[in-house]
Amino acid sequence: MDVFLLGAGASAPLGLPTTRGFLKDFEPETEEQEALFHQICQLFSASPETIDIEAIFYSLENLIACSSGELKSLFNSGKVRQAFSYAPQVFNAQGFSHPWTPTNLEKGFASILKGLSQTAKELQISIKRYVLQVLSSFDPENAFELFFPVF
Numbered sequence: 001m002d003v004f005l006l007g008a009g010a011s012a013p014l015g016l017p018t019t020r021g022f023l024k025d026f027e028p029e030t031e032e033q034e035a036l037f038h039q040i041c042q043l044f045s046a047s048p049e050t051i052d053i054e055a056i057f058y059s060l061e062n063l064i065a066c067s068s069g070e071l072k073s074l075f076n077s078g079k080v081r082q083a084f085s086y087a088p089q090v091f092n093a094q095g096f097s098h099p100w101t102p103t104n105l106e107k108g109f110a111s112i113l114k115g116l117s118q119t120a121k122e123l124q125i126s127i128k129r130y131v132l133q134v135l136s137s138f139d140p141e142n143a144f145e146l147f148f149p150v151f
Contacts, residue, residue: 013146014138023056024049026130033123036063036116056127063120066113 009018017024026048028034040059041051 010147011138011143014142016135016138019054020050020052022053022131022134023051023127026127028123029126030119030122032119033126036119036123053127053131057124060120060124060127064117064124066117 012018026037028037037048037056040056041048043059044051044055046052046055
């Protein structure tokens with residue numbers, strides 16, 4: 001029995017992109033998605049033309065998986081409280097108060113995290129739509145002709 005292993009680059013002769021550069025023509029649907037997409041690219045020191053699609057999906061899965069429970073454990077560890085413990089006292093109509101209480105911080109971060117997670121879900125869906133569009137644009141007959149000699 002013969003076994004053939006074809007890598008991701010096997011589709012390149014068909015005009016399909018490899019994992020790097022797959023998203024070079026991708027356009028996010030909203031400003032929030034665009035900002036997140038470019039932030040992830042920067043995280044990997046890449047551009048939309050060179051970012052590996054697997055790195056994007058990995059990052060999005062992690063952002064989607066972030067939960068308020070994880071945030072709560074971060075607060076319970078005291079690390080976030082330590083970072084904001086230097087906040088100055090603020091005077092308002094009720095007198096002096098501390099605006100960066102652990103409760104207020106937790107609510108604020110939870111809100112930000114929830115929005116980021118939602119944007120990550122939407123961006124992931126947009127990229128999957130784009131991938132389907134790109135992959136459906138090639139002629140399977142060309143693949144048969146290209147790989148026929150191998151089999």
